[in-house]
Amino acid sequence: MLHCKKLTCVREGRILFKDLSFTVNSGEIVHFEGANGVGKTSLLRLLTGLSTAYAGNVFWQGKDISIDRESFYQQLLYLGHKTGIKAELTALENLQFFQAMQSSRLDLNLWDILAKVGLAGYEDILTSQLSAGQQRRVALARLWLNDSSLWVLDEPFAALDKLGITVLEALFIEHVKNGGIVLLTTHQDLSIDASLLSKIRLIAAVDDLYV
Amino acid sequence: MFNAFLQVVSKELKGAFRRRSDILNPIWFFVIVVMLFPLAIGTEPALLKRIAPGIIWVAALLAALLSFERLFKDDFIDGSLEQLMISPYPLAWIVSAKVFAHWLLTGLPILLVSPLLGIFLSLNMDTYYALLLTLLIGTPILSLLGAIGVALTVGLRKGGILLSLIMLPLSIPILIFSTMAIEAAAYGQSYLGLLALLGAMLVASVTFAPFAIAASLRVSVS
Numbered sequence: 222m223l224h225c226k227k228l229t230c231v232r233e234g235r236i237l238f239k240d241l242s243f244t245v246n247s248g249e250i251v252h253f254e255g256a257n258g259v260g261k262t263s264l265l266r267l268l269t270g271l272s273t274a275y276a277g278n279v280f281w282q283g284k285d286i287s288i289d290r291e292s293f294y295q296q297l298l299y300l301g302h303k304t305g306i307k308a309e310l311t312a313l314e315n316l317q318f319f320q321a322m323q324s325s326r327l328d329l330n331l332w333d334i335l336a337k338v339g340l341a342g343y344e345d346i347l348t349s350q351l352s353a354g355q356q357r358r359v360a361l362a363r364l365w366l367n368d369s370s371l372w373v374l375d376e377p378f379a380a381l382d383k384l385g386i387t388v389l390e391a392l393f394i395e396h397v398k399n400g401g402i403v404l405l406t407t408h409q410d411l412s413i414d415a416s417l418l419s420k421i422r423l424i425a426a427v428d429d430l431y432v
Numbered sequence: 433m434f435n436a437f438l439q440v441v442s443k444e445l446k447g448a449f450r451r452r453s454d455i456l457n458p459i460w461f462f463v464i465v466v467m468l469f470p471l472a473i474g475t476e477p478a479l480l481k482r483i484a485p486g487i488i489w490v491a492a493l494l495a496a497l498l499s500f501e502r503l504f505k506d507d508f509i510d511g512s513l514e515q516l517m518i519s520p521y522p523l524a525w526i527v528s529a530k531v532f533a534h535w536l537l538t539g540l541p542i543l544l545v546s547p548l549l550g551i552f553l554s555l556n557m558d559t560y561y562a563l564l565l566t567l568l569i570g571t572p573i574l575s576l577l578g579a580i581g582v583a584l585t586v587g588l589r590k591g592g593i594l595l596s597l598i599m600l601p602l603s604i605p606i607l608i609f610s611t612m613a614i615e616a617a618a619y620g621q622s623y624l625g626l627l628a629l630l631g632a633m634l635v636a637s638v639t640f641a642p643f644a645i646a647a648s649l650r651v652s653v654s
Contacts, residue, residue, distance in 0.1 A: 226580065268519055269654060270518070270654075271514055271517060271654060272654035288618060290523075291520050291521065292520075293521060294518045294519060294520040295520040297518060299514070299515075299518055301511055301512025301514060302511075303509070303510055303514065304510070304511055305510065305511040305512040305515035306510065306511075306512070307447055307510065307512055308442070308510065309446075309450040309451055310446060310447060310449045310450075312442075313644045314446065318443050319515075320441075321435065321436070321437055321547070322439055322516075322519050322521075323519060323520065327539055347450075365590075391517060
């Protein structure tokens with residue numbers, strides 16, 4: 222269970238959002254909506270503990286995430302705009318690193334997973350030589366590998382083709398049915414059953430802009 | 433946990449060997465700077481003996497500065513730094529692995545080319561041993577101190593100058609004690625006390641620097 226209490230985010234002296242509180246239970250997909258620059262990425266980074274809130278706290282299973290980072294990070298998988306894929310390593314080497322570093326299922330064969338994301342035949346090619354969409358797929362392959370329960374995904378569908386999006390949505394549904402949580406931002410319409418999906422819409426504040 | 437350390441080190445080494453110029457450039461720079469001095473001021477052995485410690489250590493410091501950019505910068509740009517920061521291991525431990533890899537790629541090669549420099553600057557055997565020992569103890573301290581500076585400046589667009597402003601004053605004690613030790617050796621005196629002081633600095637920086645690096649990264653990346 223992820224709980225946010227009175228989060229306030231300030232960037233460059235501007236308040237992006239103020240006193241934001243919500244709770245996400247296991248088995249839920251939450252879609253953060255809003256126009257560009259409204260603070261979706263900032264919110265996701267606050268939820269991962271990568272940046273600190275101006276005010277407010279984030280709790281995971283009832284514990285403040287800034288106090289016990291290591292046990293929170295065992296349960297977290299975050300994919301940002303920047304994929305974290307090393308250009309001078311091959312797709313396989315990148316995945317091997319993540320498999321070893323994060324709580325992963327060690328029984329899975331990385332070649333199978335790369336084939337699943339449509340990268341069969343590209344395992345030994347340096348990721349710098351792959352296309353943007355293929356690089357994205359290398360990063361997304363981590364979703365199959367990982368056994369964390371909380372997925373925080375910033376624009377996971379960027380640069381993906383239609384088939385890739387369908388496969389990914391099916392994976393999200395499977396993940397929440399196993400008791401996981403998916404938090405994501407996207408400008409695409411999701412074709413996911415409304416009983417699993419909740420939406421949080423961020424709206425630009427008009428008054429009370431400056432701290 | 434030890435496995436995580438090895439994973440980070442091997443990933444760094446793998447990446448570096450695919451881009452060899454990153455390793456070779458600082459070493460070339462180091463060798464060439466040291467070589468320029470005898471050419472510029474003459475090859476009189478007494479004079480060279482007098483200034484050799486200073487030349488070598490200043491060159492080592494500048495070469496180290498050149499190499500720091502790539503310690504966290506690339507990782508920051510492609511997002512792998514964020515991924516390391518949310519890995520389930522203590523960040524101080526992960527950055528220790530990165531700094532260790534950095535030392536293997538920059539400090540160790542300097543040690544390996546140092547016999548060549550001993551010949552260029554006509555050092556005798558005792559002086560050369562002292563040089564080798566000070567480099568062995570001093571270059572890891574440089575890597576650790578530099579990493580604090582890089583961690584503080586990684587989010588800035590033009591962090592290079594700021595990095596040298598942070599890093600060079602911090603490295604003055606190492607410079608003083610190392611060159612004093614080499615000089616003492618050149619005049620046949622005992623330099624163990626000075627080495628012990630350098631060793632104490634190394635122990636202190638190995639103990640505390642990873643926490644400072646981790647804290648600086650948390651500030652810079654947010």
